[in-house]
Amino acid sequence: MSDRNIKTRLYAGRTLRDLRLASGLNQRAMAGRLGLSVSYLSQLETGERPLTPAVSAALARHYPQALALIEGEAPARRLAALEAALADPTLPPVASGEAARLAEERPDLADHLIALHAGRRAAEERLALAEEAFTAGAGARLPWEAVRDWFHEAGNYVDRLDRAAEALAGETGVEAALAAMGIAIALDDREDAPLARFEHATLTLNAAAPIETRRFLAAHRLAATAFAEPIAAIVAAAALPGDEAGRLLAIGLANYAAGALVMPYAAFRSAARDLRHDIDRLARRFGVSFEQVCHRLSTLQRPGAEGVPFYFCRVDMAGNITKRHSATRLQFARFGGACPLWHVHEAVAIPDRILVQHAETPDGVRYVSMAKGLVKSSGRFERLARRYAVVLGCEAIHAADFVYADAIDRRGLATPIGISCRLCPRTDCDQRAFPPSDRAISVEPNVRRVVPYRVM
Known part of the structure; x- marks a missing residue:
């Protein structure tokens, strides 16, 4: 590889991830659009791999403005990524200003350091996932696990629904919007009543549920009705295993949109900043x-x-x-x-x-x-x-x-x-339930400690 090619490498993980989320796509759908494998896109998003000419060409076809932004912000991103890598507590401290000098004078070496650090973190995460999968036993993911993983891969933010909910929230209230759609709200005071039941254009809510819960359930029904088309499109693009996983994802997306309806993005973010994220005060202000x-x-x-x-x-x-x-x-x-x-x-x-x-x-x-x-x-x-x-x-x-x-x-x-005992590398924890899976232990029969072994 020539020096010129090394110096022009671009790492655009965060920008690619933000672009995918803004498009309402999961990794599988985005990879298909760009002609990549899901694992390769994941490596691009985590910064483990730089953009190749082929990936840049695909971005130029589908997202020309995003590619221009990536190329224009490359030096600033390189410096930010390098500073994060050099801040790793397992590395010797670097003098102030040295990272900026390295990024400017030796971008090739800076890129190597960034890639090494990203590769190390990715390897640690893969080891942790492999251990967890072994601990849980072999087999396919259960439907709720697949849905949970989908939201994790999406960064717990669904731009298409969030913006649509914010726009609808600015037009009218939840009950008025339901009424405009011909949906009535009724209360059920039976002790064994479900939290909510929707049939015959009537949403029946459990009268014993807290008012915040009833309000959220009404917002859920509004979201499921008003955003049925985008929710169906997102579920189809997710291609989760089995019908039940798809149904659970649809419910989860409607719940997500319901949260965005009762706590619209811009207003809620502004209030959260003003109140320094005081949860009780935010709950009172938004009635949740x-x-x-x-x-x-x-x-x-x-x-x-x-x-x-x-x-x-x-x-x-x-x-x-x-x-x-x-x-x-x-x-x-x-x-x-x-x-x-x-x-x-x-x-x-x-x-x-x-x-x-x-x-x-x-x-x-x-x-x-x-x-x-x-x-x-x-x-x-x-x-x-x-x-x-x-x-x-x-x-x-x-x-x-x-x-x-x-x-x-x-x-x-x-x-x-730590994360969990099996994944935690600490050697001196008295609260251990299990030793770490990747470390040897030493048992000394004649020495009594809180934990009956030493982690090597």
Whole structure:
């Protein structure tokens, strides 16, 4: 390869991903449009591979403006990617200004460093996924796993639906829009009534459900009706395995659009910034629940108007992660429980109290997060209430925009958390349930420790 070819290589992972999301496409559909394999597109989006002449030509045919933007912003992107790679805590520190000098004077070497760092992170992620798949057992993904993975690949942001919902929200209220479509709303006060039932142009809601829940269910029905065509198109392009996965995705997309209807993007993002992402205040302002605000905050990834990148998940009493998404570098285990040092487990047992944590993952990245235990009443004594906790967090560099960070001393020690015990490389954790899958252990029969082995 000539020096000229090396110097002109372009890494455009974030721009490609934003372009795909703005087009309402998943990776399979985008790869088909550009004539690539899904795995190759994934490597392009993660920055593991640079653009080739063939990929640039495909972009020029389908997205000429995006290609011009990529080529025009290449130096700035190179510097940003290089600074991120050199900030890896496993590398020696680099003097201020050296990254900029390297990117300008030796772009070929800078590109090599960026690619090496991206390749290392991708290899770590593949190892983690392989371990999780082994732990969970062989076999095809279950329908809800396929849908969960689809939203993860989409970055938990669906531009086509988000913009359509925002436009509709600006025209009229949810109930008025349903009435205009000939859909009536009724209440069912029977104890065994489902949360919602739609038949004969009537949406019947459980009268015992909280007002925020009923409002969201009405928005779901409006979204499913008003956006039936784009939802069907997205489901068809997703090509998920089996009819049930497609139906679950359609429900998930209608739920997504419902959140965008009751919390329109621009207004909600502006309010979130003004209130420093105070969840209770946002819930009151938009008439929604605590959990709905947390979920919506994790979707604010509109290209050019991104919100603070958050991670969000919901954990039940047994430690199962029932909802998860991360726009940060922190990724959740696909199977099994989460790190026992994570404050979300304590929050489950202490409902209606907000816990705040300053934590550090094994890669050296620090996070601030809040967790709150929630209880959803069953409506009667004989049926147990639903108990779970939600957690919302961001990287510590965004702490000034996150009101909950005010409760911690970020100069102090951070809690050393991991993803899950089987994937965590820490050698000195007393809370381990299992040793890491890729490390040997040493058992000393005559030495008693909290954990009966040492991780080598």
